Amino acid sequence: MKALVLEEKHRLSLRDFPIEETMGPLDVRVKLHTVGICGSDVHYYTHGGSGIFQVKAPMILGHEASGTVIETGSAVKTLKAGDRVCMEPGIPDPNSRASRLGLYNIDPAVRFWATPPVHGVLRPTVVHPEAFTFKLPDNVSFAAAAMVEPLAVGVHGATKAKIKPGDIGLVIGAGPIGLVTALAALGGGCARVIVADVDDTKLAIAAGLGAITTVNVRARDLTEAVMKETDGWGVDVVFECSGNEKAAAGIFDALCPGGCVVYIGASGEVIPYNLGKAMVREARVEHVFRYAHVFPRCVAMLSSGAINVDPLITRTFSFEESVEAFEIAATSPSGQVKMQIAMPE
Structure with a gap:
């Protein structure tokens, strides 16, 4: 064939x-x-x-x-x-x-x-x-x-994050996986999601997906932007979807005490991990490899209009x-x- x-x-x-x-x-x-x-x-x-x-x-x-x-x-x-x-x-x-x-x-x-x-x-x-x-x-x-296949990655990540209704999420990276993760976070209960990237066109697409605030990290410091959006508290969940070692280096800076970090983006490089910053927040850290048991959920959310x-x-x-x-x-x-x-x- x-x-x-x-x-x-x-x-x-x-x-x-x-x-x-x-x-x-x-x-x-x-x-x-x-x-x-x-x-x-x-x-x-x-x-x-x-x-x-x-x-x-x-x-x-x-x-x-x-x-x-x-x-x-x-x-x-x-x-x-x-x-x-x-x-x-x-x-x-x-x-x-x-x-x-x-x-x-x-x-x-x-x-x-x-x-x-x-x-x-x-x-x-x-x-x-x-x-x-x-x-x-x-x-x-x-x-x-x-x-559905890429969406399943985002839904699996949102499931691992154990989102609570009203949480505020941060998605680092506005590629396909970052944007489906933002949609999954909103569908999973986040009241708002902040999406960070360097591509203004992708950020404009993100801004049209729902209750999403965008940050171009070439123009603004991400941690400062997050703290302004959250009255200095930080976000409840950070989804690292870029796979970029520099972008992931400060992943705990924007996280609130007791928050959760979910690593989704794949990288061929060693990602730095600041143990001290994770410890003082008692951060919960999760990792995603593909997905499991979520395809029917994804189809259902597409059909209902919960996710577009x-x-x-x-x-x-x-x-x-x-x-x-x-x-x-x-x-x-x-x-x-x-x-x-x-x-x-």
């Missing part, structure tokens, strides 16, 4: 790719409709790997996806051909200790789309377990459904433009939040 293939670092091709997938009794076959471009996909393209995951053979990219069921296994009960769906891209070992504890996202054996050596979904069809395939309400578009991801989708390419799309994404263009690829009808 024709697919977007990462041949090696800095080399993509749109070509026929031999891939065989066996349908099990609990599997469905999905025709892809929309696939989002994630920062991890771009990182594989620009760096040839990420940490322990290195691209050693041609690999199909893409893991943020929606589509339509076209075939079901003999034991599938919840889905049928014609159902519109989104798919959770990580498949754990159901018998692993992590999975049995409910922590399937940190199962060391999890197989995740577009994470070497597992192929992604920038291709016509994919076979996927029924248990990780979720039916869409009629009022959730394919484009919004392809945003449409403003984050800033550009859509055709499948034939996939290589160009990744080349543009690799330049980190100003103002672009989420770019998506529309698959052939």
Whole structure:
């Protein structure tokens, strides 16, 4: 089948790719409709790997996806051909200790789309377990459904933060993950969220998402801005979504006593951690690796209107433009939040 293939670092091709997938009794076959471009996909393209995951053979990219069921296994009960769906891209070992504890996202054996050596979904069809395939309400578009995967990261982070109604949150970084985290924080009960970044266009998008105050950290000191907004107390929750070691260095400065820090942004660098500042606040610190048990929540919030991801989708390419799309994404263009690829009808 024709697919977007990462041949090696800095080399993509749109070509026929031999891939065989066996349908099990609990599997469905999905025709892809929309696939989002994630920062991890771009990182594989620009760096040839990420940490322990290195691209050693041609690999199909893409893991943020929606589509339509076209075939079901003999034991599938919840889905049928014609159902519109989104798919959770990580498949754990159901018998692993992590999975049995409910922590399937940190199962060391999890197989995740577009994470070497597992192929992604920038291709016509994919076979996927029924248990990780979720039916869409009629009022959730394919484009919004392809945003469920990144939104799940934000919702997982908001869940880990244990937000209380009326909390004030701070999100560092206004990229796709930062903005879905801001939406999740508001949806989870935050009265207000402060979003910090250096890109005025992204900050303008953030300001239109709800009760959000923005801070361009090139123009204003973030801690001073936060203290002004909170009458000198600090925010209840800080979500670090930038993955930037400099941005994360002062993460406790804006936190109120007894507050919570959630590290979400991935970084290839060592992030400094000021133990003294954390201790005097008795800060609670959480970390996020992907997500678990949140896809149905995300779909429900999109359907109810509690969260609207449409403003984050800033550009859509055709499948034939996939290589160009990744080349543009690799330049980190100003103002672009989420770019998506529309698959052939």
